[in-house]
Amino acid sequence: MAASNQDNTRPQNTRSIMVFLQAHAPFSNMDDDHLAHFAEHATLRFYADGDVVLAAEDGVVNRFYVVKQGRIRGERHNDKADKTETTFEISIGECFPLAAIVGERPTRTLHRAAGDTFCLSIEQDAFITLISESEPFRDFCLRGVSSLLDQVNQRIQTGAMASMGSSISLSTPLDRYALRNPIVCTPDLPVRKAVARMHENNVGSIVITDDNRHPAGIFTLRDLRTMIAEDTCSLDAPVRQIMTKDPCCLPATADAFAAAMLMAEHHFSHLCLVDENNCLIGMVSERDLFSLQRVDLVSLARTIGTATHLRTLVSLRTDVSRLVDAMLAHGADSGQVVKIITTLNDVTVRRVLELNIKKNDPGIPFTWLTFGSEGRQEQTLLTDQDNGILFQTPDGMTEDQVREKLLPFARVVNDELAECGFTLCKGNIMASNPKLCLSDREWDDWFVRFIDASTPQNLVYSSIFLDMRAIYGPTDSLDELLDKVLTRIQKNALFQKMLAGNAFQRKPPLTMFRNFRYVTDGKKRSLDLKRQGLAPFVESVRVFALANGVKSANTLERMDDLTKAGVFDAKDANAWKDAYSLIQAIRMRSHQEMLERGDELTNYIDPDDLNPLDRRILRESFRQAQRLQQKLEVTYQL
């Protein structure tokens, strides 16, 4: 304000409009001259609450509007339901009608003032001048709100990138990283000669191919080290005896993220790139992917997966947070980052289990179950334990006898996981709880009671136990259990309706006037991004998923599956996925900031701390949650 006040060549009111515009995208990126052009050609109009601002009957749109005060509501008539639906909300600093003015057609949506509203507008001539002269304005008008989403993602990346100093993106096709024409040999070549060939070419790995150039195996320097240390094979033996058979392959079109995830999950350091005929065309190593990073996903996963002491696992947890920073810097979106965190958490849990089995094997095979956000693969850095055990009762034993052996073991695991940073569950939803260490038959009974008796407590539990996944041990018995549970829920309309009613209770934090509804938390105004922001999506999507037999537990995957099943409209689902991911992204960024400041992690944010763009996107995201809930309301007649 002070700066523009010194500009005395322009009238005060022109300057003040420029200052107003500068606070909002896309104007914030525009030159002063272009803003002045806008301000000098603008008219200011008033619309009382409920006044029509723009309608299809007005014909081809010839003005471009910006809300200066108040709010505009877009209304469309839904012929099916015979009622008027709000399709969008435009608030201070936002523009309309973009598509119509660019497409030189009438608007298809009735624009109505919601509350007393002032709008600045310019005529088509001035609009065309700006479009042709200002690049940021053109970009915004032609690409609409999606260019704003790009801006948010860009900012998340640049913030994280500042600490990384690199610009390689995880969405880059693997092609870019791949080594072309990798060193190959036949399966019959002696190990000694294969190593010589690696040495000559100064590479750390060699691909063993068959006569058709299909990758048959891979042999690396690490394999050589193990081979010599453990004396498993002679140097004169054919390489096929010692190679890792059936190496992991990806098509060249896959992106770096897919490769990184595969490597992290299976502890591979190399992947083969193949064409559509499964012929070898290249090779990607972990080093190629992460050459510029201090912390890399694959080696971190491997270090966790092979740690020999609990204290190593505990110390590795700080690396996980650094890795999240790095991943954001490399262009991972929030969906990818939560998967990375979940993968690393899975590896940690598995390793804690393995170390304890080594030390003190309970002697009974079991499946380690995980529930809630971990079950959905949606964990962030702030996470607590929700786990259980599924076992098959060995012949000659009772279930209680099995529990006698498994419960002490589970107790130690729960405590050790707590040391690794997975907070103990306050509700005692943990494997060491006798009620959650059950045989397949007992779990089945448990779910029958759960679904038939819809007590309030059960509805609270639904958000935990209906998002279930196995992370250790055999998975067959869980698959069978899940099939039965899904079938039962699909047949039980009453249970579905109760679930829907419960999900409907979680209202997104918007007031009737589309302002943020705050949690009362002392003096500070705050929003709970998890309970108020994400939960409405997670809970509503769960109801649709369970009712339609969708097996996956991940919210984004559930939405994809529901779209494939024709339950969700593809456009709606995309909007919901974007909204959900953006809330998650804002939540993760605030977690990273809390970590940097050394604060305790919480899910609370004060929207006033966000910049106007994020605030606006957050509000739009909450509105999408309202739309999803409306679908729930209509489907289940709540």
Next chain:
Amino acid sequence: MLEQIKQWIERRRGGQTGNIAPEKTPNPKVPGDQLLSECRLIVLDLETTGLNASKDEVIAVGAVAINGGAIDLSDQFDLILRRPELDLTETVLIHGIGPEALTQGHETEDALLFLLEWMNGDPVLAYHSAFDQKFLEKTLKAELGYTRNHTWMDVADLLPAFFPDALTGGKGLDHWADFFGLEVSARHHAASDALATAELTLIALNKAHKSGLKTLKELHDKLRYHRRLQSIHGV
């Protein structure tokens, strides 16, 4: 603004008539059947050296035009008059205009002629208009010998006439601006106060339209009626 005035002066003086006479400026219009939704209205605010019309002077004139129910920002007036000889200590604090800014002002006569030309005889609205009217009429008379009567309407009457139940907590421009949640960019700057007054006028005109008031005369009569009511109730 400067550029505009220069061009205008050149245009006027370039003609054979020499200096333009004040009486050649557009005739003041009388409230008649002009439609509110089509006519042009001037919303004006003055900055002065003080509150006493007999000894204080006008420093700055800020005005915007309402055209066909919308504030047209390409049609505005924002000018500091040249008054270097005045003692400013009294008002400098309120307005933020120091002697330096004042000396950059324009030849008063030219500026006032341009203002009359720009006003085009259209009705003038102001907040507590009696004050602005007194000062402007005095200045026009002293500088140009201009004495014609313009139609003035007081926005401070207009608002309670259409929003009799509004709990504004006071009668000032700030009270009404707060009541409608307006943001005033630089309070006590003539142009900025004029814009705020114009925004309030738009709100009142919207209400007028909905209560069936269509013409300038009807609006003018409603204001007169409102003032009479006020005086009967003896406030």
